[in-house]
Amino acid sequence: MRQLGRRRFLICVGGVSAVAGLSSALLLRTNQEHEQETQNQNVGQLRSVTRTSWALGSTVSMTVLHRNESRADRAIDAAFSELELIENLMSIYRPNSQVARLNRDRVLSNPHPYLLDVLQFSESMSQKTNGAFDITIQPLWELYSTAQQAGELPSDAEVDVARRLVDWQRVELGSDHIRLRGDGTKITLNGIAQGFAADRVTKTLHDYGIGHALIDTGEIGVLGTKAANNDWTVGIQHPRDEEAYLSFAKLAGRCLATSGDYATTFSPDHRHHHLFDPRTGHSPPELSSVSIAANTALEADAISTAVFVLGLDAGSELIRETSGADGLLVSKAGRTVMTASFPTA
Numbered sequence: 001m002r003q004l005g006r007r008r009f010l011i012c013v014g015g016v017s018a019v020a021g022l023s024s025a026l027l028l029r030t031n032q033e034h035e036q037e038t039q040n041q042n043v044g045q046l047r048s049v050t051r052t053s054w055a056l057g058s059t060v061s062m063t064v065l066h067r068n069e070s071r072a073d074r075a076i077d078a079a080f081s082e083l084e085l086i087e088n089l090m091s092i093y094r095p096n097s098q099v100a101r102l103n104r105d106r107v108l109s110n111p112h113p114y115l116l117d118v119l120q121f122s123e124s125m126s127q128k129t130n131g132a133f134d135i136t137i138q139p140l141w142e143l144y145s146t147a148q149q150a151g152e153l154p155s156d157a158e159v160d161v162a163r164r165l166v167d168w169q170r171v172e173l174g175s176d177h178i179r180l181r182g183d184g185t186k187i188t189l190n191g192i193a194q195g196f197a198a199d200r201v202t203k204t205l206h207d208y209g210i211g212h213a214l215i216d217t218g219e220i221g222v223l224g225t226k227a228a229n230n231d232w233t234v235g236i237q238h239p240r241d242e243e244a245y246l247s248f249a250k251l252a253g254r255c256l257a258t259s260g261d262y263a264t265t266f267s268p269d270h271r272h273h274h275l276f277d278p279r280t281g282h283s284p285p286e287l288s289s290v291s292i293a294a295n296t297a298l299e300a301d302a303i304s305t306a307v308f309v310l311g312l313d314a315g316s317e318l319i320r321e322t323s324g325a326d327g328l329l330v331s332k333a334g335r336t337v338m339t340a341s342f343p344t345a
Contacts, residue, residue, distance in 0.1 A: 055083045058218030065212040075208035079201045090193045103186040108178045126168040133306040134278040138186035139165040163281030194218035195301025219297045220256040239289040248345035257300035259308045260289040286311040295324040
């Protein structure tokens with residue numbers, strides 16, 4: 001079963017036409033004419049190798065620039081092996097993943113270091129945002145998903161019951177175990193695993209000698225540039241119009257993540273969707289899309305989720321307080337707010 005993602009990314013070749021709009025579906029511009037290998041080489045002399053697959057509930061794509069095509073293929077093979085490991089650890093749909101076993105058995109002994117890293121970062125984000133970021137919202141997701149299969153929305157009473165199971169402080173982290181306290185507590189890493197995966201893929205490619213790459217694991221990471229003095233550029237699509245784009249982000253060493261109210265919806269009016277406010281059990285009412293540029297994809301992923309829950313004012317404050325982070329936010333009323341250093345093209 002495919003995990004329903006929070007956004008989709010489209011890769012295209014060549015130039016981009018007129019801009020108007022925004023979204024969680026990020027359009028990736030790659031120029032297949034220009035290639036790369038390391039930062040100090042002539043990017044234009046490198047070959048481009050692109051591979052696309054499915055992982056972590058999203059279409060995954062990597063474009064690698066290198067002089068040696070077979071070496072690029074080996075690097076991509078290693079990167080996809082890393083993705084497979086992460087999915088075996090963090091997928092809620094693979095019954096033997098470590099997260100699935102934790103949700104089922106309430107305790108997990110000897111967790112993989114990757115899982116501990118992600119849960120420790122999640123805990124710090126929950127503390128920083130006073131619980132706006134919360135990985136224990138899985139009971140709410142299951143409630144809405146089950147109701148959707150019946151062609152309806154859950155009742156307020158049902159939402160309240162599920163909401164009482166949501167509390168990030170029920171996740172107990174030890175050096176050799178993870179424990180879920182309280183009956184019915186379950187976690188999902190859908191708001192952070194794709195960002196972590198982008199960072200791990202970036203490191204893997206770099207370790208294989210790749211100096212220039214565009215990585216899309218559902219969130220965006222980059223190495224180097226796509227051409228000499230020409231950064232990788234990502235277009236941000238409108239949350240209500242798949243054909244319109246508001247802006248482009250030039251990712252000069254930064255990563256990009258988007259959370260939106262349209263990627264997975266439970267009602268056609270975008271009021272009910274896959275992003276939940278742990279305090280209410282309902283989807284946050286103010287924003288339609290949040291795009292975050294940050295130093296790591298892990299950070300960008302978590303912040304985009306937290307800002308969506310916090311809303312425009314408190315969310316903007318979180319961005320300002322985070323070193324290296326910038327945001328592009330769109331309200332349901334159509335208002336667009338962009339921080340001063342958001343990397344527009």
